[in-house]
Structures are given as structure tokens and as C-alpha cells.
Amino acid sequence: MILLDGKLLSAQIKQEIAADVAQIKAEGGKIPHLVAILVxxxxxxxxxxxxxMKSCEEVGMHSTLIRFDDxxxxxxxxxxxxxxxxNPDMDGLIVQLPLPKHINPDKVMETILPAKDVDGFHPINIGRMAKGLPAYVSATPQGILEMLKRYDISTSGKHCVVVGRSQIVGLPMSILMQRNDYPGNCTVTLTHSKTQNLAEICRSADxxxxxxxxPEFITADMVKEGAVVIDVGLERVPDATKKSGFALKGDVKFDEVAPKTSYITPVPGGVGLMTICSLMQNTLKAARREVY
Structure with missing residues (x-):
């Protein structure tokens, strides 16, 4: 079993981004600027x-936080x-989800310019991603692709099972893993809460x-020997043994699943850190006008 170390990879990627930003600065170019709106x-x-915001500072980007009350x-x-x-100085915009119930998140996402939608949530970016055109890809799926690539994990001809069909992770992940590219070329099964024989389907996954x-929904009996397991979940679970009163758990019961796998992500220290790196990469692309 090999641990897919998001902490190690994210540190490497941040160094690469920081070097790119430093070069832009040395050449007198425009420093990438990310804006976050928090409600x-x-x-x-x-x-x-x-x-x-801290990651922006680490790589030398500018950042602005706009706050609103509930x-x-x-x-x-x-x-x-x-x-x-x-604002031409602001390259990328994210609106942190979830939003209060009286605000329609789809309306907010559709108002963001596709060229500044570094979260990859705008319907135009989702559509362009589905067609294989240049687009801002949702940060978590993009981070997972980067992880698979940097660990040189074979995907062509493999059976990929995605559990969860959210528009932020599950749906785009299923599209990306079947594309004619690397990582990709998988046969993909997208499962969800209404899927019958879910455990059996999961056991067929490479x-x-x-x-x-x-939390800890995926157990050892749902995973076949030698599978690659990517855990996107991150939930707080009450734990009296912790000073904070809670522990962070993923969707996978790590201790019992890990011994069966060839590769597995930890929680924390896995996909979450890659998500933030992808956001930084998208902001750099936005500043360079690489997509639009």
C-alpha cells in the first residue's frame, strides 16, 4: 500500500506556482489576484x-476577502x-459554499464571468469541460487528476467507480475519468444513494x-484487493479523546481498507490540499488568460 500524500504534492506544486509568480513579477507582469466572497x-x-487566502500569500499571489453577514x-x-x-485587476473569483437558504447558489454561480470562475462551477465551464475544450475544471476533480498523474497511476482500460453524483465532485469526476486522455480512458460507473448493489459495484472497481x-461509509468488504482508493470526504465526527472534541474522517474507513489497496489517500492530508493547489493553478491560468 502506497499513501497518496497530498501534503507532499501540494508543497511541490506550490513551489512551482511560486516560481511562476516570481517570474511574472520579475518581468513586470501582472500578479495573479484571487477574490473570495464569504457569507x-x-x-x-x-x-x-x-x-x-494563506495559500495565495505563500505563492506570492494577491488576494482579497469580501465578507457579508448571513x-x-x-x-x-x-x-x-x-x-x-x-474589475480588471481581479483575475479569479470564488463564492464560498454553502450559502444561506434565501440565496440561490446557481444564480450566483451563473453571474460569475466564466473567465473568472476559477472554481469551475459555471455552466459554460462545465459544458466546455464535458466537451474536452479548454475550461476551468472544478478544483477537487482537477486535484485528483493531478495526484493520479504525479504518482503515475495507470488509468487506461481500468474500471473507475465514483460514489456520489454532486455537480462539484462526482459528476465532473465521472466525465474526466472517461475522457480520451491521461488520466482517463476508464470505463466509469457513477453511483449514488439510489444505486442498487452498491457494495458489489464498488468491489469491481480498479x-x-x-x-x-x-463518514467511513466505504468499508473493507466494498473494496477489492489492489484497488486505488481516493477519499474525497472530510467530516467532523465527535471524539472525546481529542482535545478539540472531534476527529476528521473521510468517506473511507481507512484503517481497515488501506491494507487491501495499492494506493490510498489519507484524511486529512490527501485530496483537500490538492483542491487548494488546483485553485491556485486556475488563478494563475486566469491571470495569464490561458483559457479565455
């Missing part, structure tokens, strides 16, 4: 956004998005990608 003070969202109106939020769209948001 409310939910602990998890605060943590995610803080990590993204009671911000949809019109006010859309106006802020439009302001960023119209590459199993768990992205359903249910």
Missing part, C-alpha cells in the same frame, strides 16, 4: 477561505459579484473515488 461566519467556511440579500451579493467581474459525504 456568514460558519466555522468550516471560515477555515476553508482562510486556507485559500442576512445579505441576493441582490447585494450579485452586485458584489458583478463588481469583481468588472479505481474507487468516494465523494458522498458519509
Amino acid at each position: 456568514g461566519t460558519a466555522g468550516r467556511s471560515e477555515t476553508y477561505v482562510a486556507s485559500k 442576512d445579505v440579500t441576493e441582490a447585494e451579493l450579485l452586485a458584489a459579484v458583478t463588481d469583481v467581474n468588472n 479505481i474507487l473515488i468516494a465523494a458522498l459525504g458519509r
Whole structure:
């Protein structure tokens, strides 16, 4: 079993991005600028956004955080998005999800200019990704592809099972893994909460990608010997033995599944760190106008 070390890879990728940004600066070019909009003070969202802003600083990018209270109106939020769209100094924009119930997230995502949609959530970017055209790919799926590539994991002709059909991870992941490219060329089965014989399908996977948001749902009896297991989950589970009162768990029951695998991601220290790196890579592309 080989651990797919997101901490190691993310450090390498950040060094590469930092070198690119330093070269842009030395040549008198425009420094990439990421803008994050955060609504409310939910602990998890605060943590995610803080990590993204810190990563910008580490690689030499500019960043701006725009905050709103939970009671911000949809019109006010859309106006802020439009302001960023119209600001030529701001290259990439993310609106941290989830949003309060009175705000339609699809309307917000569709208001972001596709050229600044470094999260890859705009329908135009999703459509371009599905057609194999240049696009901003959702950060988590892109991070997983980067991990598979850097560990030189074979994908051609393999059976890839994706558990979870969210538009952020599961759906784009299933499309990317079947594309005629590397990583790709898999036969893909996309499963979800209504899938019958889920355990049997998972056992047939050469590459199993768990992205359903249910802690330790994937157990050893659902994984075949030698499989590659990618765990996208990250949930807080009560744990009295921890000073914080909780432990971070993925969708995979790591201790019992890991011995059966050829490669597996840890939680934490796996996919999450790659997601942030992908966001930085997309912001660099946006500053260079590589996609649009």
C-alpha cells in the first residue's frame, strides 16, 4: 500500500506556482489576484477561505476577502459579484459554499464571468469541460487528476467507480475519468444513494473515488484487493479523546481498507490540499488568460 500524500504534492506544486509568480513579477507582469466572497461566519467556511487566502500569500499571489453577514440579500451579493467581474485587476473569483437558504447558489454561480470562475462551477465551464475544450475544471476533480498523474497511476482500460453524483465532485469526476486522455480512458460507473448493489459495484472497481459525504461509509468488504482508493470526504465526527472534541474522517474507513489497496489517500492530508493547489493553478491560468 502506497499513501497518496497530498501534503507532499501540494508543497511541490506550490513551489512551482511560486516560481511562476516570481517570474511574472520579475518581468513586470501582472500578479495573479484571487477574490473570495464569504457569507456568514460558519466555522468550516471560515477555515476553508482562510486556507485559500494563506495559500495565495505563500505563492506570492494577491488576494482579497469580501465578507457579508448571513442576512445579505441576493441582490447585494450579485452586485458584489458583478463588481469583481468588472474589475480588471481581479483575475479569479470564488463564492464560498454553502450559502444561506434565501440565496440561490446557481444564480450566483451563473453571474460569475466564466473567465473568472476559477472554481469551475459555471455552466459554460462545465459544458466546455464535458466537451474536452479548454475550461476551468472544478478544483477537487482537477486535484485528483493531478495526484493520479504525479504518482503515475495507470488509468487506461481500468474500471473507475465514483460514489456520489454532486455537480462539484462526482459528476465532473465521472466525465474526466472517461475522457480520451491521461488520466482517463476508464470505463466509469457513477453511483449514488439510489444505486442498487452498491457494495458489489464498488468491489469491481480498479479505481474507487468516494465523494458522498458519509463518514467511513466505504468499508473493507466494498473494496477489492489492489484497488486505488481516493477519499474525497472530510467530516467532523465527535471524539472525546481529542482535545478539540472531534476527529476528521473521510468517506473511507481507512484503517481497515488501506491494507487491501495499492494506493490510498489519507484524511486529512490527501485530496483537500490538492483542491487548494488546483485553485491556485486556475488563478494563475486566469491571470495569464490561458483559457479565455
